[in-house]
Amino acid sequence: MGRLLAGSVRLHAPLDLASTLHGGQAFRWRREGGAWQGVLGARVVELRPTSDGLGIDTKGATRRALESYFRLEPADAARRARLAKDPYLGPTVAANPGLRLLRQEPWEATAAFLTSANNNVLRIEGILQRVAERWGTPLEGAHHAFPDAETLGRAREQDLRAVGLGYRAPFLRETARLVAKGDVALERGAPLEDAREELQKLPGVGPKVADCIALFALDCDDAFPIDRWILRAVAQVAGRELAPREAAAFARDRWGGDAGLAQQFLFHAVRLGASAPGTSRLVGAPQR
DNA sequence: GACCAGGCCGAGC
């Protein structure tokens, strides 16, 4: 399978594939033995840690594409260094050098996080897989490209419901139509407030989903998506319960333009804690 | 059989 093997690239950077690709940012990567397989654009990509554990061997994508997707860039390193000095977040940052923010394709991220509303990660993954299998272009290895907005805008609502979208089916369909028509632009480079306003024109996209799209696809590094998990994590940092609006202000004050990456560390830490009873406290949080 | 999941929408104040 020459196409899958093409573009072999070795990355030398701390890159924890499990926490990054399976940590609530992206939903279409699959672990195959010791490797992770997914789709970037129209190409199947395979990622495998090197035997020394210090790098990643990749197939199917260019170095440029991978460095963009995993944000292997100076600005990210600087962000990490600043967060490492945060008294609460520092130990978590130091303990997880390979946890990264992703720069995903905007339309797929929009569809994915619209699907994520009031849903859980396992179901989101299943739904998006079925959407890709049903409407996406087949690729090698039983993978599929994610269907474009025009295609999903033409899908029948009952078919979208049948893959598990439930009441989100008409939202996804109408959102796809608006994006396909160009009525709503999914473009990088706009300030967070502008991106949020534009994204929330889409049905099924509210403040939280808009922040996820802005952070994980549109380069809004100050976006701070607040879900139930993050609210719990921020409460730990702040030492008291906060309303979502207060939590947003807290994050803005404390982490500013680094809030998005801070959020990913918080999400990782608090979810890890939830799956390991007795360790829910953030690494480095004060004893109370 | 509740309750929860990376919430949003529309109705009623």
Next chain:
DNA sequence: GCTCGGCATGGT
């Protein structure tokens, strides 16, 4: 402006 109920679905 705000709060609140409803909502598809599948797993604990």
